[in-house]
Amino acid sequence: MAFKPADNPRHANSWYAASASDKRVRPVLEGEIRADICIIGAGFTGISAALELSERGYSVVVLEAERIGFGASGRNGGQIVNGYSRDLETIAGRYGRERAVKLAEMSLEGGEIIRQRVARYAIDCDLVPGGFFAAFTEKQVREMARSKAEWETYGHGGLEMVSKAEVGRYVDSDRYEGGMIDRLGGHIHPLNLVLGEAAAVENLGGRIFEGSRVTALETDGERPLVRTGGGSVSADYVLVCGNAYLAPLLPEVSGRMMPVSSQVMATEPLDAKIIESLLPANYCVEDANYILDYYRRTADNRLLYGGGIGYGGHDPKDLTAVIRPNMLKTFPQLKDVRIDYAWSGNFALTLTRIPHMGRLSNRVYFSHGDSGHGVTTTHLLGKILGEAVAGHAERFDVWASLPNLPFPGGRALRVPLTAVGAWWYGLRDRLGL
Numbered sequence: 001m002a003f004k005p006a007d008n009p010r011h012a013n014s015w016y017a018a019s020a021s022d023k024r025v026r027p028v029l030e031g032e033i034r035a036d037i038c039i040i041g042a043g044f045t046g047i048s049a050a051l052e053l054s055e056r057g058y059s060v061v062v063l064e065a066e067r068i069g070f071g072a073s074g075r076n077g078g079q080i081v082n083g084y085s086r087d088l089e090t091i092a093g094r095y096g097r098e099r100a101v102k103l104a105e106m107s108l109e110g111g112e113i114i115r116q117r118v119a120r121y122a123i124d125c126d127l128v129p130g131g132f133f134a135a136f137t138e139k140q141v142r143e144m145a146r147s148k149a150e151w152e153t154y155g156h157g158g159l160e161m162v163s164k165a166e167v168g169r170y171v172d173s174d175r176y177e178g179g180m181i182d183r184l185g186g187h188i189h190p191l192n193l194v195l196g197e198a199a200a201v202e203n204l205g206g207r208i209f210e211g212s213r214v215t216a217l218e219t220d221g222e223r224p225l226v227r228t229g230g231g232s233v234s235a236d237y238v239l240v241c242g243n244a245y246l247a248p249l250l251p252e253v254s255g256r257m258m259p260v261s262s263q264v265m266a267t268e269p270l271d272a273k274i275i276e277s278l279l280p281a282n283y284c285v286e287d288a289n290y291i292l293d294y295y296r297r298t299a300d301n302r303l304l305y306g307g308g309i310g311y312g313g314h315d316p317k318d319l320t321a322v323i324r325p326n327m328l329k330t331f332p333q334l335k336d337v338r339i340d341y342a343w344s345g346n347f348a349l350t351l352t353r354i355p356h357m358g359r360l361s362n363r364v365y366f367s368h369g370d371s372g373h374g375v376t377t378t379h380l381l382g383k384i385l386g387e388a389v390a391g392h393a394e395r396f397d398v399w400a401s402l403p404n405l406p407f408p409g410g411r412a413l414r415v416p417l418t419a420v421g422a423w424w425y426g427l428r429d430r431l432g433l
């Protein structure tokens with residue numbers, strides 16, 4: 001399928017773009033070039049794979065339709081959440097204990113990759129340790145305790161339950177019945193993280209092109225050929241990492257997930273005493289509801305608050321009108337605070353809520369479908385893509401063996417059917433069931 005490439009590569013109008021540490025614009029691909037590996041998409045997945053492969057000595061070209069980090073990677077809540085969007089018990093029930101153990105063994109690695117790269121490449125992305133999961137009900141507290149016990153059987157030693165009386169150490173809000181901290185969680189400025197990782201790729205000899213939307217992928221020749229509006233890349237392997245922004249390219253990949261939007265806003269910089277009183281430990285916070293709120297402090301003392309959901313990637317007209325009331329439920333003390341930025345972005349939801357990796361041919365691999373928790377998993381799965389094309393496909397094959405089902409109702413009905421499911425779970429949360 002052919003379509004027009006972007007004329008003016010851009011970022012979302014976010015606080016992240018405004019505070020990006022590297023404002024360089026990379027060149028647009030022109031002419032025909034050759035590389036060992038061509039990667040489609042410069043988000044965490046694509047750049048993580050590019051870095052793994054560059055470190056291994058491969059020549060890498062990354063093609064990005066807009067700017068590095070244009071997609072979810074440059075817009076998200078910045079929360080380093082360990083694990084997957086389904087708990088380990090569900091994974092074991094679905095895929096068997098053996099595969100669940102293998103996935104569990106990898107589940108802390110994404111956060112570790114981030115911390116290692118930040119240190120190795122001196123990436124300035126405001127990395128702060130510590131995350132707090134906030135529970136509204138006793139039932140959610142019990143579920144967290146069960147999940148903690150389960151994680152501990154897989155060696156996670158960073159979790160600690162928090163009683164209602166102790167919540168104030170982490171959040172100054174009376175909404176919560178308790179919660180759990182994860183000392184191996186944390187938060188980052190995600191755009192600066194991906195920009196720093198991209199610069200590391202370039203320093204190792206990798207080439208990244210912006211404003212270079214891939215318009216066709218040809219696989220009938222000896223090597224795959226990736227075409228953009230202005231040029232082409234002939235590569236031994238192609239990695240497809242376009243996630244929720246991939247369509248209309250490769251419907252056989254993009255049809256296996258649904259873009260879902262989430263909205264984020266950032267307040268004006270707050271007085272240091274005020275922001276410290278709201279989040280005293282400087283941990284990021286995510287609540288336990290099905291449609292959840294997530295928030296944290298920024299390095300310049302703003303409150304960055306996210307939530308909301310749009311199935312199919314549809315955004316509400318007024319983003320602030322959706323998020324601000326949620327923020328005020330948590331922190332009514334912020335009623336007079338100005339909102340400086342509001343933006344949204346799309347993540348990729350799979351029906352199983354488990355990321356989906358696979359091969360389109362023996363030279364074309366893909367990974368997508370982090371289902372809302374992707375800061376750590378994309379780092380892990382990008383690395384695993386890199387390992388696979390370097391000839392070590394054991395971990396890739398574990399992921400690729402997981403069945404991935406299409407959404408019921410196909411393209412026409414997947415949005416309304418999923419929205420009905422989410423409405424039901426949201427109602428249960430509102431009723432405290």
Ligand SMILES: Cc1cc2nc3c(=O)[nH]c(=O)nc-3n(C[C@H](O)[C@H](O)[C@H](O)COP(=O)(O)OP(=O)(O)OC[C@H]3O[C@@H](n4cnc5c(N)ncnc54)[C@H](O)[C@@H]3O)c2cc1C
Binds near residue numbers: 071263378
């Ligand atoms: C608002 C929001 C908040 C979130 N908050 C959190 C959070 O706090 N913690 C967490 O763990 N997860 C969070 N997530 C999820 C997380 O951000 C994503 O899982 C992750 O960033 C996905 O990375 P990716 O590289 O796979 O995709 P993306 O970052 O979306 O990158 C895909 C890239 O591919 C490019 N592309 C697509 N098609 C083409 C093409 N044809 N040619 C060239 N380039 C192409 C796109 O332009 C894009 O830059 C959030 C997501 C959103 C949207």
